[in-house]
Amino acid sequence: MALTGALYTGVSGLSANQTWLNVIGNNVANSNTTSFKASTVQFMPEFYVTQQDASAPSSTFGGTNPSQTGLGTVVASISENFAPGAIQSTGQATDMAIDGSGFFVVKGATQSYTRDGAFTLNASNQLVTSGGDFVQGYGVDAAGNVQAGTLQNITVPLGASQVAKATTTATMQGNLDASGAVATGASILLSQDLTTIGGAAAPTTATALTSIASASASATPLFTTGQTITLQGTKGGRTLSPSTFTVGATSTLQDLTTFLQQGMGIDTNVPPPTTTAPPGAAIQNGTAANSIDLVLTGNTGTDNAIEISGTALTSSSGTSPLSFADGTDAAGFTSNPNGESVHTSFQAYDSLGTPVTVDVTAVLESTASSGNTWRFYADSGQNTAGGLAVGNGTLTFDNSGNLKSSTGTTITIDRGGTGATTPLAMTLNFGQMTQLTGQQSTMVESNQDGFPAGTLNSFSVGTDGVITGAFTNGQTRTLGQVAMATFANDNGLTDSGSNMYTASAASGTPQIGAPGQFGAGQIRGASLEQSNVDLSTEFTNMIIASTGFSASSKVITTSDQLIQELLNTANH
Secondary structure (H helix, E strand, O other): OHHHHHHHHHHHHHHHHHHHHHHHHHHHHOOOOOOOOOEEEEEEEOOEEEEEOOEOOOOOOOOEOOEEEEOOEEEEEEEEOOOOOOEEEOOOOOEEEEEOOOEEEEEOOOEEEEOOOEOEEOOOOEEEOOOOOEEEEEOEOOOOOEOOOOOEEOEOOOOOEEOOEOOOEEEEEEEEEOOOOOOOOOOEEEEOOEEEOOOOOOOOOOOEHHHEEEOOEEEEEOOOOOOEEEEOOEEOOEEOOOEEEEOOOOOEHHHHHHHHHHHOOOOOOOOOOOOOOOOEEEEEEOOOOOOEEEEEEOOOOHHHOEEOOOOOEEEOOOOOOOOEEEOEOOOOOEOOOOOOEEEEEEEEEOOOOOEEEEEEEEEEEEOOOOOOEEEEEEEOOOOOOOOOEEEEEEEEEOOOOEEEEEOOOEEEEOOOOOOOOOOEEEEEEEEEEEEEOOOOOEEEEEEEOOEOOEEEEEEEEOOOOEEEEEEOOOOEEEEEEEOEEEOOOHHHOEEEEOOEEEOOOOOOOOEEEOOOOOOOOEEEEOEEEOOOOOHHHHHHHHHHHHHHHHHHHHHHHHHHHHHHHHHHHHHO
16 A cells, blocks of 8 residues: 555656746746746645554653655646836837736736736727737826726827817916116108109198109109008018018008008007107108108117118019118107117917017116106017017016016917908917016927917837827827736736736726726836746746656656565465
């Protein structure tokens, strides 16, 4: 009986060590499998046969220990080692690795869990596993806010369009030099002497343009019906957007002065200064008999200095009908644009995403013991009606150089005839502007909230699992968030193969949330988790297991030899 038992004991050793070798082989075979978790085998002894029970000691007897014979070994458990593997960057946006505990949640025929983040996008731009299961996560609302709670398939709509957004706010940043000079003068441009054809009378604002001639050549009309006049002057040294005017049969001198005023970006909606004539276009008596001059008075400030050179005013007839030069107006004010000022230009967008250039000029208007006041002027060459000027206002600073109050900060730009919503209204936020002494005046646009239409062309995944899409218009938007699951007992999960696990009674109910919640790790985007198989350990275990297998087989052969000896003895 004892020899037969030794045979079965050896068989149990063979079986247990063969199982261990199978596990080792599987570990080695998957040493390069993404996120593979190595398994370990634990043995335990089989039943013991008690040959003699234990006896208690007494005053006359020391007692005996039990005498037992073991019947071999069995596999107690095969458990996976869920320690994280090394993380390797792949550069593939759809790849994800878990840095820490937890599992991705995926859904095919059933809900499963995996640490294999080698995902791809299918034909519907849905994130799927290599086996086709849908990666689960949370969607976003219209404003791009993650809606946690209900799991859904994650979609990354590459190629999707993002509609344009009109600018509503533009923030200005910089410093205005408090020690600068107050603006007291403006540009004053005078045209050549103009008269009516034949020079018999001085023109008025109601005189038809086709009746206007130069006083030096009164027989030749300067304007003809159908003639197109193009104006592109300069302001503060900057070339303005071109403006055009077509002479009609009923066009008057007033129509021309309005065109010149608007085309030069002169803002007349400001309080009249006391040190110069009110800004705008007008007429005054010329030096020649029966003549007048056109007078253009600009806004104060060096950066509001206007100029109309010989090539700035052209005509479809091939000759420039008017010429302008600095001069003195009828009130005795001489062209003298001066005063501390600063200019900036930025790009806004209308409702169709069309770029709209806005020029902002700030001029020191007055000083006071309670704080200085600056006036800003806003122009836009994309203003489709009313000329370049689109608004003005004031900025008043306190004694510490901080903005105390402001007026007129909402400007409107006419977009009629463009198909976009009109007018385009936006607020200029000067809250980040300061007024300090000794620093050169500077002003830039630091942020504006409009953008043109764009197309989603790339995305990335953050450590919190949030998927952020990048559009061709430079905008980013949250597209969703990857969900993760944790379990009370990872070793209780059922390995379904293909790097997939399902919950079991031993694993407990999954706790599903965002990365970082419920003990879950973080996501590493564009990376994959490597296998945690340690080949040196596996090769060492392979030697031990094969040695155990050989030793168990030796028990069997030795027992067989002894049985043969016993049989031979019986035959004699």
